[in-house]
Amino acid sequence: MxxxxxxxxxxxxxxxxxxxxxxxxxxxxxxxxxxxxxxxxxxxxxxxxxxxxxxxxxxxxxxxxxxxxxxxxxxxxxxxxxxxxxxxxxxxxxxxxxxxxxxxxxxxxxxxxxxxxxxxxxxxxxxxxxxxxxxxxxxxxxxxxxxxxxxxxxxxxxxxxxxxxxxxxxxxxxxxxxxxxxxxxxxxxxxxxxxxxxxxxxxxxxxxxxxxxxxxxxxxxxxxxxxxxxLKARYGTSLIRCLPRSPEVRQKLLEKYPEAQRLSGDRLGIVVRDQAMIDAFLSEFGSSLKEILIDEPSLETVFLAITGREMRERDEVNSKARGKRNKRI
Amino acid sequence: MSKLTILGRGIYAIWLREIMRSFRDRGQLIGGVSRPIIWLLILGIGLNPYFRGEIYGEVRFVIPFTYLQFLFPAVIVLNIMYTSILFAVSMIWDREFGFLREVLVSPLPKWAILFGKILGGSTVATMHGFLVLILARFADVTLGWDQVAWALVLMFLLSFGLTSFGVILAARVRSFEGFGVFSNTIILPLYFLSSSVFPLDPSLTRTQTAATYPEWLAMLVQINPITYAVDALRGALIGFNQFDPWIGPSIIGAGAVLFFFIALVDFKRQ
Structure with missing residues (x-):
């Protein structure tokens, strides 16, 4: 059959x-x-x-x-x-x-x-x-x-x-x-x-x-x-995840990067095109952020790119588990 | 391995789980034992002397039995009603706590799942009915083996029908709490309107019926199917029938078949 x-x-x-x-x-x-x-x-x-x-x-x-x-x-x-x-x-x-x-x-x-x-x-x-x-x-x-x-x-x-x-x-x-x-x-x-x-x-x-x-x-x-x-090779992107220090900074960030994704907990996600972009981002906003993570291409960024949503709401267990793959700055 | 063997094992497993559950659930067991004691030994013995009428100054029982004997078969029905209808709680439990899914993804067809479940529930209800039967001596009822066997057949069919009825209710009630209230407003009225605690037959108690019972009460008793279940058991156990002796067993049998099929249609739909 x-x-x-x-x-x-x-x-x-x-x-x-x-x-x-x-x-x-x-x-x-x-x-x-x-x-x-x-x-x-x-x-x-x-x-x-x-x-x-x-x-x-x-x-x-x-x-x-x-x-x-x-x-x-x-x-x-x-x-x-x-x-x-x-x-x-x-x-x-x-x-x-x-x-x-x-x-x-x-x-x-x-x-x-x-x-x-x-x-x-x-x-x-x-x-x-x-x-x-x-x-x-x-x-x-x-x-x-x-x-x-x-x-x-x-x-x-x-x-x-x-x-x-x-x-x-x-x-x-x-x-x-x-x-x-x-x-x-x-x-x-x-x-x-x-x-x-x-x-x-x-x-x-x-x-x-x-x-x-x-x-x-x-x-x-x-x-x-x-x-x-x-999938990672095809859709994976590096992603800057950051938590602005104040609403004003957030506003400025959104003006500079209109394509930024709004993530949970007031964080923003910005797709990284190249290393120069990271440098530019850090020199401009590096001192006005509460928190920043730069994700390597991973399934999570694939998921985000495809669905526009995070795989799960961020929580303690998850950020710990992901620690290995993230460069902390 | 034949299909029938597999089916048999599945139904057996579902049946066995219900039996084990009932023995581990102390509350259910205590209810099953205490209910007949309260109804039979306290109410029955207490009202026994008043179950008499005076005809031409001669004191005699209004029907040719003592009140205890008259009440005895009805208490069996009461015990079966409680256990059967409250079996719905087991259905709701399975649904709410996810166990039903485990059975639904198994190779068993839906009808076999439901049949096993209802078979289990009716076995437990029959056992609770049997608990009352053990008290026969205290109610001055003497029984032969053939009477016990016929009564058990009727009790099992009644249990099967009422358990299916409980399952039909369970499909329509979403919570345990809701069911608690629901069941008490169903069981007791059905019981009291089943000619269980007072006789109705006009040919035996003509004066009394006319004097005591209003038309609406007599009518409610006559349309209540439990009336005929009680009558069938009276016929089996004390040899007393208010209606034609074949009516009771037929209604019990028809109820078992009808309610099972309604329950099955519900179960297949959900």
Whole structure:
């Protein structure tokens, strides 16, 4: 049933072909096509309301698209939703564990619902609990788990029925850097061992960066698609981010650089054309700024250039995480 | 691995989760035990002496049973009503806390998810009905195994219908708080208007009906489907029917089928 797919091998990854969907007349997705080959990963980026959730819901078979086809591991999701779902593991953005049941009971439930027999349930529960290092916590009710432990358990659960596609919706949001790194190490290990295709939405630059491909959607349309390095080369710009000391300075800055983007927290973003421009900027405004950062071309500047918005509101965790790539002056 | 086995495992898992939940939820269990004790042992025993009429100066029970015996099947229905209709809370819980999504992305078809859930809820409700059945001795009701078996069938079908009814309500109520108020304004009126605590049949209590009950009350009791559920259980347990004996079981069976399909249509739409 996959033969008609343009060069995608049977049992391959994810193929979305001309997906459109509208909610009561308002278009959420408009002719979205993308491909994630088997064993590869793709990060889906987009501002809030860009259509990411709709796309994920279509992939999991929760929503039937108005037009187009979604093919997952060689199976058309809307035609054979049961078979397609058997091949998909999903980690939702919000908790979806039963916190009155123990970790083991949550996994046993999952195994039964996916039709696994008793020996394979027992084997896989042990395996996935060991993978996410929760073996000693198997009998404890999920109620007593920390946020990071719950996430790890959800990932264990999504992997338990040996899916070929993993769909992750903001899998690490709200977790500390250490836990995030841990979760990605489990995921990457599984990807290598099991040839999993991974489709992930994230607001963390470094998580998107480690994927083979990136797809930016906005206003329900695919804006760009390709490997992170290509996108950076094509769309990446250096960006001066600055916080003017006073409204007057801000006004002057806006007059001098009318194309400046207004960022969160009264900051301005100015696209850097060359080194001379940085020098000119610093000599004129260097002493009337509260704060200045010069971003190297990064996915974040790609995102900003394409959507006109920042990937996420600036916060402590994020600026720390980005520190490595920024030249602080 | 056959499709049927997979389906069976899924429904079993969803059913089992409801059963485990009910045993861990102390509040629900305490309600299930205390309700029949209050209704049967306190109200029933307290009112027992007054359930008599005087005909030609001769004191006798208005129907050929003591009040306790008369009340006993109705308390079973009451216990089932509470547990079944409050099962909607479990539906709302799953929806609000995201667990429903985990089940919806599984390979199980929607009807199987709903069937497993309602089956679980009705099993728990039947168990709560059975808790009352254990008190039969205190109500002077003696039961044979065949009576118990037939009563359990009726109780299960009633539970299934009412649980589906609860699910239909849950689809229309957005919050837990809203549901708390809603359920009490439904359960108790339905119960009191079901000829549960007073008999209605004019052929047995002609003088009393005419003297005591206004027309509107008699009418409300007659259009209330719970009336016929109570009547069916009275028929099964104490051998007393106010209506034709086949009416009660038919209404219970029809309700189970009808409400399940309405619940299914709702569930598929959401």
């Amino acid at each position: 996959v033969a008609e797919n343009k060069g995608i091998e049977p049992g391959g990854g994810i193929v979305l072909d001309g997906i459109s969907h509208a909610y009561s007349g308002r278009k959420a997705l408009d002719n979205v096509s993308l491909t994630v080959p088997r064993g590869e990963s793709m990060a889906l980026l987009g501002p809030n309301g860009a259509g990411k959730s709709t796309l994920l819901n279509i992939l999991c078979g929760l929503i039937r698209p108005d037009a187009g086809r979604a093919i997952v591991a060689g199976v058309d999701v809307s035609k054979h939703s049961s078979e397609a779902r058997q091949n998909i593991g999903v980690v939702f953005q919000d908790d979806s564990l039963d916190d009155r049941l123990s970790a083991w009971e949550n996994l046993e439930f999952h195994g039964l619902v996916y039709g696994m027999d008793k020996p394979s349930r027992a084997r896989r529960i042990d395996e996935v609990l060991a993978l996410v290092e929760l073996s000693e916590w198997a009998e404890n009710p999920v109620r007593t788990f920390s946020g990071g432990m719950k996430r790890r358990l959800e990932i264990a659960r999504a992997l338990m029925h040996e899916p070929r596609i993993l769909i992750l919706d903001e899998p690490t949001v709200g977790l500390d850097a250490q836990t995030r790194a841990k979760i990605w190490s489990y995921l990457n290990q599984q990807r290598r061992e099991r040839d999993l295709s991974v489709f992930v939405t994230t607001h963390y630059i470094e998580e998107a960066e480690s994927c083979e491909a990136i797809c930016v959607i906005d206003h329900g349309k695919v804006q760009v698609q390709g490997p992170p390095a290509d």
